[in-house]
Structures are given as structure tokens and as C-alpha cells.
Amino acid sequence: MKKKGxxxxxxxxxxxxxxxxxxxxxxxxxxxxxxxMNTTVSAELTGLKSEDxxxxxxxxxxxxxxxxxxxxxxxxxxxxxxxxxxxxxxxxASLLNVMKQLEKNSGGxxxxxxxxxxxxxGIGTEYAxxxxxxxxxxxxxxxxxxxxxxxxxxxPEGVKLDLGAVGKGEACDHANSTVxxxxxxxxxxxxxxxxxxxxxxxxxxxxxxxxxxLGEANEYCAVLEIGExxxxxxxxxxxxFEDESGKRYHHIFDPSTGYxxxxxxxxxxxxxxxxxISDALSTACFVLGIEKSLPLLERYNAEAVFITEDKQIIxxxxxxxxxxVTVTNDIYTLGEAK
Amino acid sequence: MNKLLKPIDLILIAxxxxxxxxxxxxxxxxxxxxxxxxxxxxxxxxxxxxxxVDKPYELTLPCSPKATxxxxxxxxxxxxxxxxxxxxxxxxxxxxxxDTAACLPARVVVVIENGESKDIxxxxx
Numbered sequence: 001m002k003k004k005g006x007x008x009x010x011x012x013x014x015x016x017x018x019x020x021x022x023x024x025x026x027x028x029x030x031x032x033x034x035x036x037m038n039t040t041v042s043a044e045l046t047g048l049k050s051e052d053x054x055x056x057x058x059x060x061x062x063x064x065x066x067x068x069x070x071x072x073x074x075x076x077x078x079x080x081x082x083x084x085x086x087x088x089x090x091x092x093a094s095l096l097n098v099m100k101q102l103e104k105n106s107g108g109x110x111x112x113x114x115x116x117x118x119x120x121x122g123i124g125t126e127y128a129x130x131x132x133x134x135x136x137x138x139x140x141x142x143x144x145x146x147x148x149x150x151x152x153x154x155x156p157e158g159v160k161l162d163l164g165a166v167g168k169g170e171a172c173d174h175a176n177s178t179v180x181x182x183x184x185x186x187x188x189x190x191x192x193x194x195x196x197x198x199x200x201x202x203x204x205x206x207x208x209x210x211x212x213x214l215g216e217a218n219e220y221c222a223v224l225e226i227g228e229x230x231x232x233x234x235x236x237x238x239x240x241f242e243d244e245s246g247k248r249y250h251h252i253f254d255p256s257t258g259y260x261x262x263x264x265x266x267x268x269x270x271x272x273x274x275x276x277i278s279d280a281l282s283t284a285c286f287v288l289g290i291e292k293s294l295p296l297l298e299r300y301n302a303e304a305v306f307i308t309e310d311k312q313i314i315x316x317x318x319x320x321x322x323x324x325v326t327v328t329n330d331i332y333t334l335g336e337a338k
Numbered sequence: 339m340n341k342l343l344k345p346i347d348l349i350l351i352a353x354x355x356x357x358x359x360x361x362x363x364x365x366x367x368x369x370x371x372x373x374x375x376x377x378x379x380x381x382x383x384x385x386x387x388x389x390x391v392d393k394p395y396e397l398t399l400p401c402s403p404k405a406t407x408x409x410x411x412x413x414x415x416x417x418x419x420x421x422x423x424x425x426x427x428x429x430x431x432x433x434x435x436x437d438t439a440a441c442l443p444a445r446v447v448v449v450i451e452n453g454e455s456k457d458i459x460x461x462x463x
Contacts, residue, residue, distance in 0.1 A: 006348070013351050020358060033438060033449045034380055040440040040447055126422035193463050209456070211463035216430030218437050220461055233462040239423065269462055 027185070030054050036065045037167050039192030045179060046186040053182035057189060060174045068092060069167040071115060071160075081153055082115065082160040088151055095163070095170065095276070096148040102280045103144060106296055110284035111255035113143035115160035123251040128241040130249065136258035143255055168194035169279025172230050176275065194232040194279050203227065205322060212329055213237050213266035213307055221329035222313050224305060227322070230275035234282040235267035235307075236260070254287045263289030264309050272302040290314055290337060307332070372435065372453025374414040376407070379445045388412050388453070401444040414448060416441060 030051050031044040041061060045053050068091065070076040077085075077092050088096070102110050117139040122128045131139075142156040155161070163170075168191040175196050179187040187198040188206070197206045205227055209220030213235055224231070236250035243249070254261040263286065270282040277300055285293035290306050297304050297316060305325055306314040314335045315325045327334045371389040375382060378401050386397075386409050394410040396417060403420035413433045416426040419441055426441035432448060435455040440447045 009348055009351070013355060016355060017358070033377070033447055035440060035442060035445060035447060038442060040438055042436070042438060042449070124423050128422075188460050190460050190462075195460050195462055197460070206460070207458040209458035209461045211461060217425075217428065217439070217463065218430060218432060218434075218461065220458065223458055231462050235463060238463065239425075 032058060034058065036061050037069070037171060037191060038164070039168065041171075041189070041191050043175070043189045044187070045184045045189075047179075047182065047184035049182040050184055053179050053184050053187075056178045056182070057175045060178060061171045061191065064167065064171055064174060069163045069170070071162055071164070078161055078163060081155070086152055086154070088148075088153055090151065093148060093151045093153075095166075096153065096161075098276060099163075099166070099280070100148055102277075102284065105299060106281075106284040106288070107292075108144060108256055109254070109287040109292075109296075110165070110280055111143050112161050112163055112165065113146045113155075113159045114140065114253060114255050115162035116158060117143070117253055117255070117258055118162055118164070118251075121249070121251075121253070123241055123249060124239040128249075130243055140255060140258040165283040166276050166279045168192045169230065169232055169275035169277070172196035172275030172279075176230070193234065193238070193282075194230065194275055196275060197226070197229055197231065199228055203322070209328075210269050210305060210307070211235065211237075211267070214311075214331075215329070219329075221307070221327065221332050222305065222334075223326045223328055224269070224271070225322070225324045225326070226271060229271045229273060230278045231269060231271050232275070232278040232282040233267055233269040234286040236286075237266070252283060252286050261287040263287060265289060265306055266309055267307045268293070269305040270297070270302050271304070272300055278302065294337060304337075306337070370452035372412065372433070373451045374407075374409065374432065375449050375451050377447040377449070386414065388414060388450075399444070399446055401441075401446050403441075403444050405441045405444045405446055407448065414450070415439070416448070419444065 026048050028050050029046040033042045043057055066073050068077050071078055099112050120131045120139045142159050145156045146159055147154040171191040172194050175189040179198050185200050189196040205225050208224040208231055210222045212219045212221035234252055239251035240248050250260045252261050265286055268282050268285040270278045272278040281302055303316045311332050312335050313327055313332045314337050316337045317323055317325055374386045376384045391409055391411045396406050396408055398406045406418040408415050408417035413431040415431040419426050421443040426439055429439040432439055432450050435450055435453045437450045
């Protein structure tokens, strides 16, 4: 009898030990922070193969930046396109097709043919200045006329492409395929203002803080509680400069005027299942303003949280069961987009 | 008498097991004190345990353009930088786990590891 008891005890011990070891392995969380795409990337992944997944996520994001999307890296495809190359890879061609569609669907509020305009203003660099009217007109001329046909790109004279408004979202999509493939249990990958939230737990909810446009960089004024998604924010506080009179110019331009967008917003946060789309839509909606954004958001099945200059937080989230927006700084009031 | 396991062995196993469980629970939930991890060009340059800072001090980093951190009890911030945009300086103080500030031209990233966590999973900006 005693012997039997001892064996049972030993078996119990082994099982318990196995459970602890497995729990430790399957819930292994790894994280990393690095610079890419002109911003900070933070990734935190949980799962059996989280370490492997993290290495791949990092490699993929650096590849996207250096070999595909960077406008300043001489080894990138966009750099070659802007210097005259016309044949592009399938990867870039399919992205450019999505961009063309977004330009059309947003009525021109979104446009990637404005690299010359960004350079002209130089916001975020030491050469930042307010250009004169004629320079601006010249910089936006023909900006919508670039074309993609199969793998061939056509750029009108003077037009250069800038994928800065979608690169971070595209990086989130690549991270998404990697963590899904590596079966990570829970992943949060933040590429600057674009974030991937991924979980294999059904109905998992993430708490996403939306930066307080009037506060410091680590302060938030609202919390969005949502399931798996990609979230992107565009705000007027991120990059800007002030002229001699103290007037502030931010970095999100209205491609139709060539001036910083002035639609009464301080920031827009867009939630969809695609990082590329949420990144592009956050820029487009910032330019469009609340009212004109609503049909565009609907078209892409996206939700949004707008923060207006008069301190209102307007959301498209209605009376949903789970997903909620909570205002955490009471200088703001919450409203629903009609 | 049992030859396989003596009562003392069982007690020992129980103690080890409890210890093991206790340890794994502890390592999962313990809040080690907040540490500022400073990366220059992707490599860890220095770590500073913020609870152990008695007197605030400035730390000038060996990077270009020049950047200086202010390390205080429980907080770290960029206090000076020679870059054009000064985004790093305007980030303000980092105090909680996951708070991050970066100076892109100087390729410096400061992240808070461990310590008290924020009430959110991630911040969008």
C-alpha cells in the first residue's frame, strides 16, 4: 500500500512539474525595441515560438524599410523608382495598386505622389520653412497622375512617391503574418503610431491608449478597448514647426492645396483589420475632417476616434457590446459621430 | 518500511514543489523596480535602476548629434539634444514600464523595463 502511495505521489510530482514547464514555455514572452522607418518599433510577443517570431518580425520590418519603402535609402525600390526605374517587384506593384485605389476612394485626400511637397516644407528637418504659393503649386502639380500598370510604374515629371503614410501599417501587416504563422498566443507590435494587436484567445480585448494631443508624448486621453485589429493614429503634434509669428505648421498635408490639413482635428485614430489600410485612412481622415470621413470609413469597414480642436472625442463606435471608448482626461467630452 | 520513498523524501518533494510553484508565480507577478535601458545604435549602452537614484544627474551620451539624459528617482527624460526636431526632449519624463523615448538622428532609444505597469496595453500616437 505504502509503495503504491509513493508511486502515485511521484507521478503527481512529475505531472505538476511538466505542467509548470509547459506553462513556462508556451507563455514565454519576449520583447524588443528598435529604430526603423524613422520611428521606434516595440514588439512584445507571447508563445512557444515567440523568440523565433520576434527575430523574423524585426528582420521583415528592417527589410521593408531598407529594401522596399525608404525614400532616402539608396538600396530601396522606392528610391530607384523615384530615380527613374519603371519596372517594380510584385510586392511593390500590389502595394501601389492598393495606394491608387485609396487615392480614388478618398477623393484625393490621400496621395502618395507628394514627396516633392514634403521635401519643400522640410518639416521635422532643420530646413523647415513656409514655401511661397508658386513653389507649393509647382510641387503638387500632377501629383495624382502617377500610374501603375502590371509591374510598370509611370511618374509624371517632378512627381516622386512617398510611402511614409502607409509604411508603418504595412509593417504591422507583415508582423501579423509572422506571428500568426508562428502561432503566437498574444502579440502587440507598435511601429510608431501604427499598432498590431493579435491574439489567439477568442474575444480577447486589448486596452489601447490614444495619445493626448495636448499632453506629453506618453500621456493618453482616451482608452479604446478592442479585440484583434490594427490601429493607426495621425496627429498634428507629431512633427511640426513654428514660424517667426508663432504660427504652427504640422506635417500632414492636404494634397489638393499643398498646405497642412486644416479640418478642425488634432488627431484621428482608425481601427481596421489591415495595418496598411488603417495607416492610410488615418491620414486621409485627418485631411477630410469628420463628416467627409464617414463614407470612406464605412467603405473599408473601419472604425475611428476623432479628437477635435475644441476638445471633443468623437467616435464611430456605437452601442457595441464589447468594444468601448473611455475618456480618461476630463478636459475632453465624448460624442458619437452621426 | 517503504523502500522507494521515505516520509522525509515526500516532505522534501512537497517543499521543492511548493517552492517551485511559489517561484514561478513570484517571477510572473513580481514588479521588479523600474530600470531605464539606454540603447545606442541598437546596442545596450547602459541600464539605470531608477529607484536607486538618490540625486538627479545628467548623462551625456556618446552619440551624434549629442543628447543628454536627466536621470532622477523614478524617472528618466531627454533634457538636451543637438538634433533639429527635439522630439526626444518634448517626449517628457518616462516613469512606467514600456514608456519609450527616442532620438532618431542620434539613434538613441530609452525604454523603461520592469516597474509599475501602465493601465493600457499600448499607446497610439
